[in-house]
Amino acid sequence: MIVIKYAVTALIIVLVSEVAKRSDKLGALISSLPFVTLMVMIWLQVERQGSRRIGNHAFYTFWYVLPTLPMFLVMPWLLAKGVNFWLALGICAVVTMASFAATALLAKRFGVDLIP
Secondary structure, three states: OHHHHHHHHHHHHHHHHHHHHHOHHHHHHHHHOOHHHHHHHHHHHHOOOOHHHHHHHHHHHHHHHHHHOOHHHHHHHHHHOOOOHHHHHHHHHHHHHHHHHHHHHHHHHOOOOOOO
């Protein structure tokens, strides 16, 4: 089963990167779809992990996606300003970590503990 998981996951990543080479918009559209989350939920179902675990996965994914969103605005802005890709990626990592910390504090107010 683990080999099938690797093969399907790799196939999707390669497919999306190949589409992105040909079309920025289509590549972005496909990569923005929650393929990883959907695959994980399917694998959890196939492995009979139960509705509660699948529901928890979807719930926490929502909260973990929020702090990644600023990166999708910061990266193109930095690149347009002429910042080197690797430096921009590092800055985006720091922005994402700071956003995660802020999201964790906000979520805690709603009774959601995001820190594993």
